[in-house]
Amino acid sequence: MTPPRLRPALVTLSAAALLTVASAAPAAPVAASPAPARSSVVLDWYDTTAETVAAAGAPTQITNSRTWAISWLAAARATRQAPAGVDRGAFQDAALASAVHDALVALAPARTEALDAALDRTLDAIPDGYAEERGVAAGTRQAAQVLAARQDDGLDPASVNAPFTVPPAGPGVWQPTPPAYAPAVQYGNRLAKPFLLERADLFRLGPPPAVGSARYRADLAEVRAYGAADSTVRTSRQSETADFWFGSSLTLYTEPLRVALARSGQSTDRRAGLVALFHAALVDTQIATSDSKYAYLRWRPVTALRTGTIDPDPAWTPRHITPAHPDYPSGHATYAGAAETVLTALVGARTAPFELTSPTAPGVTRSYTSWRRLTSENVDARVWSGIHTRSADEAGVVLGGDVARYALDHSGRLFGRL
Incomplete structure (x- = not known):
């Protein structure tokens, strides 16, 4: 049976709770307007992630989605671990940069030189000291942990495009399509390890x-x-x-x-x-x-x-x-x-x-x-x-x-x- 849909109000409350877990800061207004232009480590590393995926990403979309998820999950975990007595802003900037850098280097090693340069730019703008050191360590630690947890999750290109045997032709039955009549792709997605779903068919549609x-x-x-x-x-x-x-x-x-x-x-x-x-x-x-x-x-x-x-x-x-x-x-x-x-x-x-x-x-x-x-x-x-x-x-x-x-x-x- 298809599980019941969650009520939107409860979903919004749960999402707010997630972000509250990550920070004690008050929630932002819903109707947001453009913020004043300023340097942002978050946006810098967002752009760096996008450039990395564009330049050295996998041929399968879900594999690249995985790269984003792993890198920023490590960053989200690392940035909320600021110890007492440190400059929280400096710690979080260093932690985010370190986490995304380390995850991307592991997942897109061809971009290591560019990623190292980006990390240097971020750290050069952070005052040297305990907050920076602890932030870098937290980012490195979380990147390693998330990468290890997602190892062999079935989202590599070969697994994503696992072989699929086409059934005999019949009314309504999928067959390879023109002009290339190429083999089926993305069959292996349904066999991969989700991040949060209990199983791939949890919300399987009706026919x-x-x-x-x-x-x-x-x-x-x-x-x-x-x-x-x-x-x-x-x-x-x-x-x-x-x-x-x-x-x-x-x-x-x-x-x-x-x-x-x-x-x-x-x-x-x-x-x-x-x-x-x-x-x-x-x-x-x-x-x-x-x-x-x-x-x-x-x-x-x-x-x-x-x-x-x-x-x-x-x-x-x-x-x-x-x-x-x-x-x-x-x-x-x-x-x-x-x-x-x-x-x-x-x-x-x-x-x-x-x-x-x-x-x-x-x-x-x-x-x-x-x-x-x-x-x-x-x-x-x-x-x-x-x-x-x-x-x-x-x-x-x-x-x-x-x-x-x-x-x-x-x-x-x-x-x-x-």
């Missing part, structure tokens, strides 16, 4: 609409019309939305999370906790996504439209190339639903306007004031790309929200033993 049902027919008709490469009904704005959200969710949500981090007004340890919880929840969301995908093995629209029994069109082609895994649910939608849930719980539903660009829509800049709009655009984009049904997108938002609420409600466990 997708039955093949031939009214909802199935409506879904297919929408993708046929709006998702085709040569669609005559998709508007230029809809095409732009499809292109904008076609890239990696991890890449596309790096800037929104940074905006939330910069505007939170919270202490160093609370902000480190925000980044850690966000990425731990998103690792678990990707694990749960793979579980539902490979439990139901629903075929992609391109297969249904080319070979199905409803007005088959062997030449139908989607706007974007279909990823090599099942339709239901959409991974972009689960990611968006989880991200929205975490950000809303920890920093509020709305913020001052911020701009966002996308590597898959060069020259396009969009402005946002809420996390919900990111989610709604993801849902539409996957239909207008021709690679998902709306049912798969909407179910994905539900699954992502369920996993994120669970992570928020159990987030205190992140700051003890894994």
